[in-house]
Amino acid sequence: MFTEHTLESAPPASRRAMESTIRHLGHLPPAVARLASSPHLLDGFLKLSAMFEQTTLDPVAREVVVMVVATRNECHVCVEMHTGKLRTLGADAELIAALREQKPLDDVRLEAVRQFTLEVLRTAGGVVDEDLRAFLAHGYTEQNALEVVMGIGTYTMSTLANRLTRA
Template identity: 75%
Template sequence: MLSTLEAFKGYVMFAEHTLETAPPASRQAMENTAAAFGKVPDAVARLAESPELLNGFLELSASFERATLDPVAREVVIMTVAVRNDCHICVTMHTGKLRKLGAETGVIAALREQRPLDDERLEAVRQFTLSVLATAGGVDDAALKEFFAHGYTERNALEVVLGIGTYTMSTLANRLTRAA
């Protein structure tokens, strides 16, 4: 059995690292996250077992934050992936982020319930994200034209792929580690 795993009532639990127990290569990322959030979130504490995954995710997430998609559109991508992949911690965290960004409660509820958004431009992002996921990137011309018809660009299409990749990694790792 791996040293970082412990059996608890028949369930495997990934270690929830502290700054003292984390691999040295994860500690700076944990310190930076604690400074930003006021604490080390459970997901970060568990992902710290793999400095490569933790640091890679944080770097990709920072890159996605610099994308030209507006902040709410980026969160639509993230929430679409998080809900699809059933990552409860991600849905909770990004619901909070959408609220901080001033997103309407109807947008948040629709994303959480996998329903179409009333905002056509944001719905175009959601639909394009779902299309990229469903086709493993083999989006047809009609879906691309629909996305572009809402004012999005080729760069934005590639940024959606960046968001999908980043948050697929995060949601899968969070589910695997049982981050709560």
């Protein structure tokens, strides 16, 4: 139902973000082509995801946050894209499988990120002190806790939009 835009068919305000995506990835993913129907959503997501990539969470921990949101929201295209990103980052097959299957992770530090992300989602941010302390006890910081919230917000937007557009 949603248009899978090309650079020529997209709203003019979406074209710069699409061109940037093509330069960065070497192609235009169908999800981006569909999100182009809303220049504001596309630009907002790309800016927020770029900012999330600059947070102090390590790259694999960021991907844990993304995969928790993607699997919870059943965004299959997101799960596939971020499975590929995890592979690029050198994540082992067991970690990727556990994330895809929504199972506990063997790495206790990454499991702390997974559990904290789930708790933020479950409580809509009303995480009790005990659960926050458990996250912090694994070497994470208050800044990291807020960065998890940023990742949840960013990837909730994209997973819902990707599902709506049937990306």
